[in-house]
Amino acid sequence: MITGHFGLAAAVKSAEKPVPLWALMLATVWLDVLFTPLYLAGIETIQNAPGTNGGYGDGIIHADYTHSLAGALIIAALTGWLCAYRWNRRAGVVLGAVVFSHWLLDLLVHRADLPLLPGNLGHLPRLGFGLWQYHALTATIEALLLLGGAALYWRASRTTGAPAGRSAQLTALIVACGGLTLGLDLAGL
Numbered sequence: 001m002i003t004g005h006f007g008l009a010a011a012v013k014s015a016e017k018p019v020p021l022w023a024l025m026l027a028t029v030w031l032d033v034l035f036t037p038l039y040l041a042g043i044e045t046i047q048n049a050p051g052t053n054g055g056y057g058d059g060i061i062h063a064d065y066t067h068s069l070a071g072a073l074i075i076a077a078l079t080g081w082l083c084a085y086r087w088n089r090r091a092g093v094v095l096g097a098v099v100f101s102h103w104l105l106d107l108l109v110h111r112a113d114l115p116l117l118p119g120n121l122g123h124l125p126r127l128g129f130g131l132w133q134y135h136a137l138t139a140t141i142e143a144l145l146l147l148g149g150a151a152l153y154w155r156a157s158r159t160t161g162a163p164a165g166r167s168a169q170l171t172a173l174i175v176a177c178g179g180l181t182l183g184l185d186l187a188g189l
């Protein structure tokens with residue numbers, strides 16, 4: 001689920017024009033970016049869901065620090081604070097919220113593997129509505145989020161008087177990034 005996150009970033013950009021698109025796109029996948037070094041270090045892991053071969057949506061992801069509810073809130077708050085320092089307070093609030101939106105979208109698709117506290121402290125019940133078990137449905141939702149977000153972005157960018165060529169290039173970039181990640185996801189890469 002990276003494509004859906006990109007779609008959301010594009011939609012937010014259409015409403016929050018002063019916040020840079022690249023910052024929104026990075027913020028929307030920031031939890032997954034932080035997951036990568038922890039995954040490589042073996043601290044956070046992915047297992048195949050029982051009875052699957054680990055393709056699209058078939059992972060049980062033990063991202064117990066970056067994707068715990070409390071961890072995601074802390075990362076979102078820290079990122080928002082840094083962005084407020086870099087740009088302004090509103091940009092900080094928007095980017096912090098976009099960082100946390102990742103957890104909410106993941107909550108919809110993940111199987112129940114998202115802990116409440118970092119390191120699954122206290123072994124509380126894990127969360128996740130498991131939409132990923134329905135591959136075609138989830139892939140369709142991701143594609144619709146991407147295309148919807150890109151369309152909102154295109155329409156908003158045309159009202160700012162930006163050159164049409166530049167708007168088209170950036171819209172194409174959003175669709176290409178999202179389409180590529182969905183393609184790689186579906187191919188199980």
Ligand SMILES: [Zn+2]
Pocket residue numbers: 031032067102106
């Ligand atoms: Zn994630």
